[in-house]
Each structure stands twice: as structure tokens, then as C-alpha cells.
Amino acid sequence: MDKPRTRIQQKNQDAILAGALEVFSAEGFKGATLDAIAAEAGLSKPNLLYYFSSKEAIHRTLMETVLDLWLAPMTAIDAGGDPIEQILTYVQTKLEMSRDMPRESRLFANEVLQGAPHISDEIEGNLKNLVNRQAAVFQRWMDAGALAPMDPHHLIFSIWATTQHYADFAVQIEGILGRTEEQRFTEAAAFLEDFFRRALTPR
Amino acid sequence: MDKPRTRIQQKNQDAILAGALEVFSAEGFKGATLDAIAAEAGLSKPNLLYYFSSKEAIHRTLMETVLDLWLAPMTAIDAGGDPIEQILTYVQTKLEMSRDMPRESRLFANEVLQGAPHISDEIEGNLKNLVNRQAAVFQRWMDAGALAPMDPHHLIFSIWATTQHYADFAVQIEGILGRTEEQRFTEAAAFLEDFFRRALTPR
């Protein structure tokens, strides 16, 4: 709960959270074991529990860290900028996050899939407000005729769905497309750019 | 492996698979316990293992059943029909499946999220072929000018992503939108109809 103090605490807590991200995102909460996290972090299991009081405490701390990071780019949308370019930039940013932080994406997906038992407060609070505020901006853009009219909430969902899909279902996509990860993301970036531009541009 | 023979076998195997769908989709493979499945199916744990040799065997059988069901609507796309209407119908069908079979969707999502350890063969085989065949149909439509040009594989991914999102991330969407499930899916249907029509229509 408190901030780390000594260098050792800082280093080990970081190592634990890094290991936990690896294991939780790959195995889910119940599938993850303290032994696996400890091994990943290069520590003994009792030493994990010296820094965090329980498996749940590790998971909670990790989720808080990741959730903030995950929602950040939405606040970067400039209500004063060009609507379509702003949204397309948001799409590209989210896609880059799927490429560069797939574990964070899967951690989040795992949590929501299981019914978000640990972050339901956060969803009904911060997340809901953030989304409603952004949806209102989109709505204003549509009213001004700068964006094709559509339900702004579902537009946000469609952005999340299409971009996070490349991280969460990466195995499936790789199995179907083959090629290198780099190529797949380059294609995806081009596709989503065109696709959303077409869908968003008013006639 | 063999088909069920007696009525008792039929009934109990069905009950087990129904219980397994409930538990595996909600808890993931490792989070699911034989006790929970047995309770859901109304059987004792040893009796489960009389009909299936292991937890993995239950999961495998379930995945095979669901995978066929899950991919079926793609084969219903008529290469001779109107391109945009065919794709929009596919989108609506997939959305209805998210509404009516959310557990099947989550089961599949859980599996792929964990790296699809049990169905990687199926992905690289049937699924890949099915998708490639369908992508070729889309490509022909685009070449004929009946569909805006875009990468057909990524188009398929975007359809899967946007529709399955409503099942897999249902908790999140409910937390943000509120209202009733019926209303949310009605909105989603209208949104996706407009959205994909806009993106697919050539200029």
C-alpha cells in the first residue's frame, strides 16, 4: 500500500510485479501459482509473501497499475483537434499498445472474462465516467457534422474490440495469417486506418 | 470418443457437457474443478470420471462440440448473394450468437487467451482453411467492385472482434452502459449494421 522505500524493496517489488504480469496474463488468476511468479521474479516463495501479503494482494496491485496505464490514451484525445484524425490516432495508439503490451491486454481480458471480480468498482466508477465524458465529445463532433452519426459508446467499444483483438487472440491470428508479428501489425494498422476512416467520414 | 449408446449414457454425458460449459466458461480451464462440474451436472465426481477419463477429456470433447457450432455461420455466407447484405447478415448472426450463447463465446475466448493449448491443431487446420476460403470470396467481391477494397482477412477479424466483444466483455459493457441486456444488444445490432455498411460500401 505504501510506496516502496529502500532500493531493495523497489527492486524486488518491481520484479514481483513483472513476474506476476507474465504469469497472470498467461494463466489467469487461478491458473497462476505463487511458485511460478516467484520463479519468474527470481525469488523464493516465502520472500514473495514478505513483500505482498497474499496472491490476491499481488494481483490487486498489478491490476491497479495496469488499469491506469490502459486507460491513459483515451484522455489524450483532444476535443479541440480534428475529429477523424483524433479518433484514428486513438485507434493507432490502442493498436500499438496491443503490439507492445500484449500481456497487459491479456491480463485485463482475463479479468473481465471472469466477470471482473476484482475491479467491478473501478469499472462502474472511473471507467464509466471516462467513457461517458469521451462519448459526449464524440456526440458533439457528430452534432457538428464532422463525424458520421452513430452511437458514440458503441463506437468506443468497436475501437477497443478491434485493437485489443490483436493482442488477446494473437495465437488465433498467427495461426491463420502466419507471417511475422511485425507484418501482421503493419497490415492491421493499414486496415484499421482505412476501415475506421470509411466508417467515420460523413457523406 | 464413440457415440453414446444407452439412454443413460446420452443423458449423463449431455448433463456433464452442459455443466462443463457453465463452469469452464466462467472459470477457465484451471479455475474449473471437477467438483463444480459434477455439482452443476447433478452427478458425483467419480461418476463424472466414469463417463470421461479426465478433466482434459471433458474439456476436449466440449471444445470440439463448440468449435463446430461456432464456425458454422461462416459457411452460410452465400458467394452468389449480394456481398454487402451477405456480410451484414453474417455480422448480425455472430452478434446473435454472442447474445444467445455467451458461454460458448467465453469458453472459446478463454482457450485462445491461454494460447489455445488444446486446439492449436484445429486452428492451423480447419479454421485456417475456412477463413482463407471465405477471404477469397471477399476478395472476389472487392475485385468486382461490389465491396470497398480492404484486406479480407482483417475484415473477418474485425467482425469477430466487434461481435464477440459483446459476449466476452459483457461485464464491462454492462458496467458502462447499464440498461437491460435486451436494449444493449438492440443498440449494438443497429450500430454494427450502420458501421459495417458504411465501411464496406464502395464509393
Added chain:
DNA sequence: CCGTTTCTTGACCAAACGGTCAGCTTCACG
């Protein structure tokens, strides 16, 4: 009605799990 197959279960097992603890080692600092 009887014998045989199918079905069902309580009791049990070994392994894996989250977590504890006493005591050892290392570090910071005067």
C-alpha cells in the same frame, strides 16, 4: 427370477497449492 452388465458412490490417495514461522543472513548506520 436370475445372472450379467452397467451405473453409482464413499472412502481414499498423492500431488499441488497458498500461506506460516522460526531462525539465519545481510545491510544500514552511528
Added chain:
DNA sequence: CGTGAAGCTGACCGTTTGGTCAAGAAACGG
């Protein structure tokens, strides 16, 4: 260099889990 706090670990514990087994109950065929 001494001492108290911080860091660390092997051994251990109770519970849960997937799976087994011997033996009883129900269903079936003649």
C-alpha cells in the same frame, strides 16, 4: 565494528484438487 532492523529461506501445515478403487445398486437380457 557493533547492533538493530530489514531481508531471506528451508521446513512445514492445512486444504484443495484430479484421480482411483472396491463394492454396492440399478438396469437389462434371457
